[in-house]
Amino acid sequence: MxxxxxxxxxxxxxxxxxxxxxxxxxxxxxxxxxxxxxxxxxxxxxxxxxxxxxxxxxxxxxxxxxxxxxxxxxxxxxxxxxxxxxxxxxxxxxxxxxxxxxxxxxxxxxxxxxxxxxxxxxxxxxxxxxxxxxxxxxxxxxxxxxxxxxxxxxxxxxxxxxxxxxxxxxxxxxxxxxxxxxxxxxxxxxxxxxxxxxxxxxxxxxxxxxxxxxxxxxxxxxxxxxxxxxxxxxxxxxxxxxxxxxxxxxxxxxxxxxxxxxxxxxxxxxxxxxxxxxxxxxxxxxxxxxxxxxxxxxxxAAKLPELPDAKKDRFIVDYGLSAYDAGVLVADKETALFFEEAAEGRNAKLAVNWLTTNLFGALNAAGKEITESPISATHLGGLLDLLADGTISSRIAKDVFEEMFQTSRDPAAIIEEKGLKQITDTGAIEAAVDAAIISNPEQADQVRDGNDKAIGWFVGQVMKATQGKANPQAVNELLQTRLKG
Amino acid sequence: MSLDRDDVRKIAFLARIKIEDAELKPLADELNSIIGWVEQLGEVNTEGVQPMTSVAEMLAPQRPDQVTDGNVTQKVLANAPDRVKNFYTVPKVLD
Known part of the structure; x- marks a missing residue:
């Protein structure tokens, strides 16, 4: 400019x-x-x-x-x-x-x-x-x-x-x-x-x-x-x-x-x-x-480390990142290292988002550098895994992240202790879905009339009822079958 | 090349050497004779000759990156005319 x-x-x-x-x-x-x-x-x-x-x-x-x-x-x-x-x-x-x-x-x-x-x-x-x-x-x-x-x-x-x-x-x-x-x-x-x-x-x-x-x-x-x-x-x-x-x-x-x-x-x-x-x-x-x-x-020259420009190019190619994201990550050697540890073998784009939005935000607010991060790269990677395999929903992940930032604990341990695991038991989700439909007949009719926004509203209700532990996608599918199937 | 009184005054100022006006002319003469002598070297044809930096053909010696010195504050400050604690002091520098 x-x-x-x-x-x-x-x-x-x-x-x-x-x-x-x-x-x-x-x-x-x-x-x-x-x-x-x-x-x-x-x-x-x-x-x-x-x-x-x-x-x-x-x-x-x-x-x-x-x-x-x-x-x-x-x-x-x-x-x-x-x-x-x-x-x-x-x-x-x-x-x-x-x-x-x-x-x-x-x-x-x-x-x-x-x-x-x-x-x-x-x-x-x-x-x-x-x-x-x-x-x-x-x-x-x-x-x-x-x-x-x-x-x-x-x-x-x-x-x-x-x-x-x-x-x-x-x-x-x-x-x-x-x-x-x-x-x-x-x-x-x-x-x-x-x-x-x-x-x-x-x-x-x-x-x-x-x-x-x-x-x-x-x-x-x-x-x-x-x-x-x-x-x-x-x-x-x-x-x-x-x-x-x-x-x-x-x-x-x-x-x-x-x-x-x-x-x-x-x-x-x-x-x-x-x-x-x-x-x-x-x-x-x-x-x-x-x-x-x-x-x-x-x-x-032979012993030079990988420098920011080369690392940026590699991040774009290897992780499919945008030039902007890659540039942000490599600007600081420690951030780049953190990212690679957290993203290795995982969804890189998701790792970037959690790193640049959630972790940077929390670090900024706390006035801390990446090297002082209460959440280690391994733990952030662990959180991404728990998200990816459906153990927790993305809403719960945000809460777990907060807890991790406060206590530096392993996300799996936090989830276990607080009982935050996503409900995978179909019966339990079905029960919650049915309960939501029965208590909200008006909205149910709206969905039957083709109002797709109302579906979203139902998903919200079920998530609330299950304290965010239901898989939103599973809830959505169930609602579709129950109301429109 | 030849120096006049103003050149000498300027050089003296840069070197912080106090020179009386009466000394300028004789100093200019002295310096000019030195320069004249050095300029004679310019008559030698040095085409293609590398500048010589040492009579012995040698590389600059280097030291390893080790702390081998320092912590001699008293020695360093021994000649300081007006020290305060472990500082040198000078008349206030105003910039």
Whole structure:
């Protein structure tokens, strides 16, 4: 769906490119042996290398390299066997080295593509420009003291992957789907936990606008360090509207860095720092270039897990799911796994419905993730079996499901204990049907006169009388014979 | 390539080195002579020669992903001029 902004001079479209910073999942930092755990006491996860003491030398962590390569492969991207670490020079209190070790001219990963699953079931390809490895900075706290900022270097030196998209995104919605897809791919790969609350995933958002039909890009602004999907989408909306207003009023958008303030729903210019962008990159003399061989890359490629796109295709073919359903299920690795366990050898469509409607609904209401689901995949599968073999009716199944969600118990045990088994004894159903007909002669006549709606009403009565334990289809058939046969 | 006083002022600012105006001209001269010397290397024909990154032909050494360091807070903070508990502090950064 096109996202367009109307104004006096015409219709504007939005051009968006994202730089996503993803924290690599590793035990130790990129160039030192200190730990990367989140939430540790200040300055406990800092080595003399991270604190940039004189004479300390960086040595690269092999897992970080592997994770970058794995992510590159997951983005269908070119892996560069030769890449170079450079120094990006700037001064800031939480950057003890006075430079960030990053990659610039020769990144480890080149161009690739990410496929977005749009809500209408279609897909859209977004280009990846590059992925490079770099060090994270420390954390500054400005609210602890009136005159001082506090610095914690625990995060300094943790490995980040910066994933740069091409300016292919055209709406806040697409940008949101793109970030979620990146996160999904990296979670499948195990290369980044994608935890936005803990800052494992942050984005710089480049936004420009242009009149529909224009082929060149206009000047863009960069919104720094946005840390949730919702804020990314809001920031784009707000910034695009601002830029349209700027052009409309006869001014020009200036290329600058801006900050998004979600409380005021506005972006504002960061204090224009003279020379701010003069980073004077040069190859880090402490580090040799990173040279990989093709066998190394091929080995990693051979061990990649099934990724969301492949899984989606397989779900469509193997389980006969719609593109939309398959897309929903594979977005999250754990959900996909849950589905497969629950659907294996069963009616897949039914499994999807119970999973996406009933279980997702209940989990949402309880504020739980699929991994915390009180109902296991095996138990949900068990419930589907009891439905399929006629042990319980679908109405009873809903009650059993509720009970399962409360108690995490096996559905068979719940049914046994509460006597919820569907009545298969024809005599009992016949008795209930007959009783219903006798007590409702008027409705019975209506059915005899050909009113099929009244049949449905009778089915309801019998189900009520049997506390939902009768098989509605059997009831329906019996009613047909009794009243019309 | 040749640097003038403004270039030197800019470089000094980027490096956070304080330079008096009177020093700009002599520094520009000094830097220019260094650049001139380096530029002589440009006279060598390096067509088809790969950039050399190390005198020894070797690959970058790598470390295994093991926690072998950290938990040296006191050492790390030993030179911090104005620490509060286990934080470094700096004059308030306003952005």
């Amino acid at each position: 096109a996202y367009l902004i109307e104004s006096d001079s015409g219709t504007w479209e939005v051009v968006i490119g994202l730089e996503v910073h993803a924290q690599v999942s590793s035990r130790a930092k990129l160039f030192s042996g200190s730990p990367t755990d989140f939430g540790a006491k200040p300055n406990t996860q800092v080595s003399l290398v991270d604190a940039a003491m004189p004479g300390m030398l960086p040595v690269i962590n092999e897992i970080c390299v592997e994770q970058a390569v794995r992510t590159g492969l997951g983005l269908n991207a070119q892996i560069n066997l030769h890449s170079v670490f450079e120094r990006k020079n700037y001064f800031y209190a939480d950057l003890p080295q006075g430079y960030q070790i990053s990659q610039y001219q020769y990144p480890i990963v080149g161009e690739g593509t990410v496929v977005l699953d749009m809500p209408d079931g279609t897909t859209r390809e977004i280009g990846i420009e590059r992925l490079h490895m770099e060090q994270d900075a420390g954390k500054s706290m400005h609210d602890q003291d009136p005159k001082r900022s506090f610095i914690d270097l625990n995060r300094a030196g943790v490995c980040l992957m910066e994933i740069v998209s091409k300016p292919d995104l055209r709406s806040p919605e697409e940008a949101g789907i793109y970030v979620r897809k990146l996160r999904s791919i990296m979670r499948y790969l195990g290369s980044c936990d994608g935890n936005m609350e803990q800052g494992s995933l942050r984005a710089d958002v480049n936004v420009s606008v242009r009149l529909q039909g224009e082929t060149d890009f206009r000047t863009r602004a960069e919104i720094k360090n946005v840390n949730s999907v919702r804020f990314i989408m809001q920031a784009i909306e707000v910034e695009a509207t601002r830029q349209v207003d700027v052009w409309e009023s006869g001014d020009e958008v200036v290329q600058e860095t801006r900050l998004f303030d979600p409380n005021r729903s506005e972006t504002r210019s960061m204090r224009a720092k003279e020379f701010a962008h003069d980073y004077r990159y040069f190859p880090d003399p402490d580090l040799l270039p990173l040279d990989l061989d093709q066998t190394y890359v091929d080995d990693i």
